[in-house]
Amino acid sequence: MAGRPARPLPRACEDARLLASLELDGEIDELGAKQLRRHLASCPDCASWVAEMRSVTSLLRATPFEPVPTDMAPRVPPRVGPPKAGAPCSWSANGGCRERTERVLPRVAP
Numbered sequence: 414m415a416g417r418p419a420r421p422l423p424r425a426c427e428d429a430r431l432l433a434s435l436e437l438d439g440e441i442d443e444l445g446a447k448q449l450r451r452h453l454a455s456c457p458d459c460a461s462w463v464a465e466m467r468s469v470t471s472l473l474r475a476t477p478f479e480p481v482p483t484d485m486a487p488r489v490p491p492r493v494g495p496p497k498a499g500a501p502c503s504w505s506a507n508g509g510c511r512e513r514t515e516r517v518l519p520r521v522a523p
Contacts, residue, residue: 425452426459433463437470 422430429452435441436449453460 426456429453429456429459430462433459433466437466 429449432441432445432449432452435445441449449463453463
């Protein structure tokens, strides 16, 4: 919260905020939801923090995406051909990272 000096949170509050994050992402289980409700009922600081995070999350999800200007888009070199089987990566010795990288990285048109 603004204006307050940073101080370490009690473990129960850290856990509750992690649970709140799971809740905001729709990934919380029934037990976690129950633990979160119980903590928020007894901790006004966390209840306030969670209310603020819910509001921010709602606002962000309601905000339309803006296209990235073409002059700001990252330049990705075109792929010359299929990756060679077993070719090692420059950052890893596992040899399979090229295929994984190609699945993860989006294609950006020049």
